Amino acid sequence: MNDKLRTDLFGSVGVGLRACHYAHVELNYPAIPWFEVLSDNYLFDGGPGLRHLEKIRAAYPVTLHGVGMSLGSTDVLNWEYFRKLKSLIQRVEPVMVSDHLCWTSFGGQYFHELLPLPYTEEAVRHTAGRIRAVQDFLGQRIMIENVSSYFSCRYAELNEWEFLQAVADEADCFILLDINNIYVSARSHHFNPEDYIAGLNSRRIRQFHLAGFEDRGTHLLDTHSAPVHAPVWELFRQALSKWGAIPAIIEWDNQIPAFERLQYEAAQAQEIMTHHVNFARVSTPVCDGIEFGK
Incomplete structure (x- = not known):
């Protein structure tokens, strides 16, 4: 079992690595504990992007996060894609690998959208x-991430968090829990986001995502183009209270700011996490080695 993320990076907050920040990172080697890398951008044998990644990887741990597995599609699994991904894994030795609990292709056509699945036992x-x-092919467990969604199926048999839990248990994989996506989906489907946190009782959660949304009035759009909003920070606190200081990543994919802005956002998350760890250390009641309230 590859469980390095929970041990090596436990209690830390990293940021997503983007091409516009290569030069800054390579010149300054900022005090960031780790980077999350978009694996689909590096599925090549060479090129400048891969050279930058290898240079940065020599100084920092990385995780690989993708959008192309199309795990929920009815298409045949794209084994050429997975061969390229396995080669990248062998090349950069990431701490963990992840993708989304969704489908992104039909009939061999890729939509470049993370489309939600029907929440059914089938x-x-x-x-x-x-x-x-x-x-089995990659030789390691992966993490699956909950996506933001804007429509639902009438014939759903489970709610979203029950579905996420059931898939992770059945597949024996890990969960990358996107806190922002919980809040965005809660607004779309009119459920209490706190129920989502309360409803997941698994130790399978290995990473958090934090990002900003855009308020369109009638709905929230998961754009990764803004700072983390206050209600998402509050959900993050609740998640920490339940599962402890699980590693977190700040995602920012559109209207990307200077790297220092990402560092500031990560520092906010780290402060919240550190407060949680210190608070838990002095306030969580312990009896016969069992911690209550976890």
């Missing part, structure tokens, strides 16, 4: 089987 079995096949 979809649980179908998607979990594909995840197991991918994990």
Whole structure:
């Protein structure tokens, strides 16, 4: 079992590595504990992007995060894609590998969208089987991330967090819990985001995502183009209270600011996490080695 993320990076906050920040990182080697890398941008044998990644990887731990697995699709798994991904894994030795609990292709056509699945038992079995096949091929467990969604199926048999939990348990994989996506989906589907946190009782969660959304009035749009909003910070605190100081990443993919702005956002998350760790150390009641309230 690859569980390095929980041990090596536990209690730390990193940022997503973007091409516009290569020069800054390579020149200044900022005090960031780790980077999350968009794996789909590096599925090549060479090129400047891969050279930058290898240079940065020599100084920092990285995780690989993708959008192309299409784990919930009815298409045949794209084994050429996974061969390229496995080669990248062998090349950069990431701490963990992740993708989304969704489908992104149909009939061999990729939509470049993270489309939600129907929350049914059939979809649980179908998607979990594909995840197991991918994990067998890659030789390691992966993390699956909850996506933001804007529509739902009338014939759903489970709610979203029950579906996420069921797939992870059936596939024996890990969960990358996107706190921002929980809040965005909660506004779309009119559920209490706190129920989502309360409803996940698994130790499978290995990483958090934090990002900013855009308020369109009628709905929130998951754009990764803004600072983390106050209600998302509050959900983050609740997640920390339940699961502890699990590693977190700041995502910022559109209207990307200077690297120092990302560092400021990561420092805010780190302060919240550190406060949680210190608070838990002095306030969590312990009896016969068992911590209550976890």
